[in-house]
Amino acid sequence: MTKRYYSYILFHLFLFFIMMQVSCSHKQEAVQFDADSTGIDTTVLCIAVMPAMNCLPVYYAERSGLADSLGLEMQVLRYQAQMDIDTAMINGYADIAYTDLIRSAKLNKTISVTPFASCDEPLSLISLKTKRVKQVNQMKEQMIAVSRLSATDYWTDRLLDSTRTSYDDIYRPQVNDVQLRAEMLRLGLIDAAMMGEPYATWMTMLGHKRLFQSKGKQPQLYAWANISATKMQQKAFLKVLDEAIERMGKLSEADLLRDILKQEYLLPPALVDSMALPPVKPVSAIRTADVETAEAWLKKRTSHKK
Numbered sequence: 009m010t011k012r013y014y015s016y017i018l019f020h021l022f023l024f025f026i027m028m029q030v031s032c033s034h035k036q037e038a039v040q041f042d043a044d045s046t047g048i049d050t051t052v053l054c055i056a057v058m059p060a061m062n063c064l065p066v067y068y069a070e071r072s073g074l075a076d077s078l079g080l081e082m083q084v085l086r087y088q089a090q091m092d093i094d095t096a097m098i099n100g101y102a103d104i105a106y107t108d109l110i111r112s113a114k115l116n117k118t119i120s121v122t123p124f125a126s127c128d129e130p131l132s133l134i135s136l137k138t139k140r141v142k143q144v145n146q147m148k149e150q151m152i153a154v155s156r157l158s159a160t161d162y163w164t165d166r167l168l169d170s171t172r173t174s175y176d177d178i179y180r181p182q183v184n185d186v187q188l189r190a191e192m193l194r195l196g197l198i199d200a201a202m203m204g205e206p207y208a209t210w211m212t213m214l215g216h217k218r219l220f221q222s223k224g225k226q227p228q229l230y231a232w233a234n235i236s237a238t239k240m241q242q243k244a245f246l247k248v249l250d251e252a253i254e255r256m257g258k259l260s261e262a263d264l265l266r267d268i269l270k271q272e273y274l275l276p277p278a279l280v281d282s283m284a285l286p287p288v289k290p291v292s293a294i295r296t297a298d299v300e301t302a303e304a305w306l307k308k309r310t311s312h313k314k
Contacts, residue, residue, distance in 0.1 A: 053082040053241050056093045056102035059186055059273040061205040062127035062230060063106050064288055065252035067268045068261075074252055080244045086272070089184035090155055097121065103237040104245055108159040108229040109294075109302035122234045124242060125249075125291035126298070129230035130223035131163050132208035134193060135200040137215040144219060145171040150199035153183040153192065159229040160202040162305055163222050187274055205286055206269060210279055227298035232291065246291065253288050 057063035069075040070084050085102055087093050090111055096102045098119055112121045133152070135141045141150075144167045154160040161180070168175060181198065183189045190207040192198045194214060203211070212218050232249075234242050255261055262285060269280045 051081060053080060053237060053245065054085055054101060054103045055082050055245070056085045056087060056096045056105035058087050058089065058093060058106060059207075060106060060129060060230070061286060061288055062129045064265070064268065065249050065256065066106075067272050068256055068265065069248050069252045071268060072252075072255070072261075072264060074255065075248050078244070078248055078251065080241075080248050082245075082248075088187055090158055091184045097233075097235050100236070102235055103241065105233050105235060107231060107233045109227070109231055109299055110158055110162055110229060110306050112231065112233050113299075113303045113306050114157060119235065123231035123294050123299070124234050125232040125246060126228050126294050127230040127232065127291060128223075128228055128289045129159075129204055130221050131160060131202055131204050132218050132222075133164070133167060133200060133202050133220040134208055134211045135217045135219050136193060136196055136198070137217060138196065139199055139217075141200075141217070141219070143171065144168065145173045147173070147200065148177045149179070151179045151181055153189050153198045153201040154180050155184045156180075156182045157306065157309065161309075162229065162302070163220075164202050165305070165309075167220055206273060206275060206283070209283060209286065210275060213279060213283065226295075227301045228292075228295065229298065229302060231294060249291060253290055256288060 055066055057066050066084060069080075070082070075082050085096055087096065090107065093102070093105050093107060094111060094115060097105050097107075097115060106127075107115075107121070107123070109123060112123050115121045133144070135147070139150070141147055152164055154164050164178075164180060167173075168178065183192060183198070183201070186203065186207060189198075189201045189203055190211060193201045193203075193211055193216060200219070201211075208218065208221075232245075237245065256265060265285055266280045269275050270277050
């Protein structure tokens with residue numbers, strides 16, 4: 009039995025165990041769409057989010073009452089993984105959703121998804137602190153947790169290409185739940201993980217090693233996407249986002265933001281109280297080049313499996 013096969017078996021056994029533990033500890037469950045017998049209530053804008061830093065303004069707008077004060081009646085649909093958001097989009101639960109350009113390109117084969125605002129959401133490759141690894145090409149026969157056909161998968165590909173690392177030498181288990189991915193790395197159940205903020209910062213504060221960060225690099229893959237919102241609703245949502253991001257920079261809002269990170273992101277209270285609150289950049293226009301890059305990578309990946 010090879011070391012890689014042995015690791016594969018252990019991984020799936022531990023995955024089952026830790027999923028049971030984490031699912032029991034989650035305080036938040038996916039909020040399902042609530043419609044009466046007449047159908048969808050079009051006056052309420054349903055926003056699908058997950059524990060990602062660019063979703064923090066949405067949680068803040070809801071908790072602070074900002075959305076109500078600006079006249080936007082919205083329902084926040086909470087999910088733990090991009091795949092769950094995809095399901096919400098397909099089933100018509102969400103009007104606007106947090107996604108990435110690869111996922112939206114894939115979904116466009118099933119439903120109409122229109123990315124309209126780009127998010128600067130950096131991803132980091134975090135390696136287990138007990139591993140003697142300083143760069144990606146030293147990770148032969150190790151596991152990097154990702155979410156398949158997503159921005160995490162894309163940047164892992166880019167890293168392997170840049171270091172001339174064989175795809176056959178790296179095992180990439182699919183761990184879609186972003187909180188579970190961080191928890192598995194914390195417990196040493198995986199060798200490394202591609203993850204966003206604030207979980208990447210949490211892992212580095214625990215002593216795990218950041219081998220790569222996509223910050224400042226192109227393409228910018230994360231986006232807000234319109235599924236069924238009207239142009240007026242989309243405009244109102246962007247106004248709420250802009251105002252939320254501006255207010256979140258004020259010192260007076262720090263306590264509320266820390267409460268959100270504890271309750272919605274399930275970060276340890278001691279960590280949240282000691283960490284610097286990472287800023288959230290304003291959204292920007294979608295770059296055509298980024299869309300084309302995402303579509304080209306998706307086409308290559310789905311036609312030639314690695």
